[in-house]
Amino acid sequence: MPSAKRPPRGRPTQSDLEKRKARVLEVASKLFMTKGYAGTSLAEVSKLARVSPRMISAHFGNKADVVTQIILERSLVASQLAAETASGTTLEEILYGAARFAWTAA
Numbered sequence: 001m002p003s004a005k006r007p008p009r010g011r012p013t014q015s016d017l018e019k020r021k022a023r024v025l026e027v028a029s030k031l032f033m034t035k036g037y038a039g040t041s042l043a044e045v046s047k048l049a050r051v052s053p054r055m056i057s058a059h060f061g062n063k064a065d066v067v068t069q070i071i072l073e074r075s076l077v078a079s080q081l082a083a084e085t086a087s088g089t090t091l092e093e094i095l096y097g098a099a100r101f102a103w104t105a106a
Contacts (some may be wrong), residue, residue, distance in 0.1 A: 003098050020049070020051050020055065021059055021060075023049045023050070023051070024045060024046075024049045024051055024055075024056055024059075024060070024066070025066070025069060025070055025073065026078075027048045027049040028040070028045045028049075028067075028070060029046060029070050030069070031044060031048070032067065037063070037067065040063070041063075042056055042057075042058075042062075042063050042066070045066070077092075078101060081097065081100055081101040082101055084097050
């Protein structure tokens with residue numbers, strides 16, 4: 001019977017690290033939105049994102065730092081969408097861009 005392939009041990013590649021960090025922010029964002037800041041713990045984020053708590057504190061810091069990173073990333077996306085909305089040439093493009101902006105910002 002063939003054995004299951006195990007993930008490599010040691011330090012993750014830069015690509016894997018970026019994927020893990022993105023997963024942490026995605027999971028944390030969902031938890032903060034559903035449970036609120038006080039109701040969300042980094043231990044829960046760690047468990048659901050399948051990363052060690054040490055990885056979170058090493059790359060993000062504390063819970064407030066995780067929230068700050070989420071806000072910064074959402075602000076960047078919102079700024080890009082706002083620029084795209086302003087560059088629309090027809091009313092339909094502008095309204096569609098405004099709707100995407102509002103949806104993403106919310």
